[in-house]
Amino acid sequence: MLRERGYDVWGYEPHAAEARPHIVTRREEIGAKFDGIFSNNVIEHLLDPAAAFTDMAS
Secondary structure, X not given: OOHHHOOOOOEEOOOOOXXXXXXXXXXXXXXXXXXXXXXXXXXXXXXXXXXXXXHHHO
16 A cells, blocks of 8 residues: 555565565665664564664664
8 A cells, every 4th residue: 555655665574485576585685774664563473572673773
């Protein structure tokens, strides 16, 4: 829905079985800075939430 409204939206799914359009599967593929990060129902799946959010902030 956001993409249809003109936003440049990407997903990060390190455990995806296969590549899909606009889905990044490896951290090394992320070369851009983002204006925001949205996560939904994610924190409870992280082994080290503080480290993951520090990484996202970088």
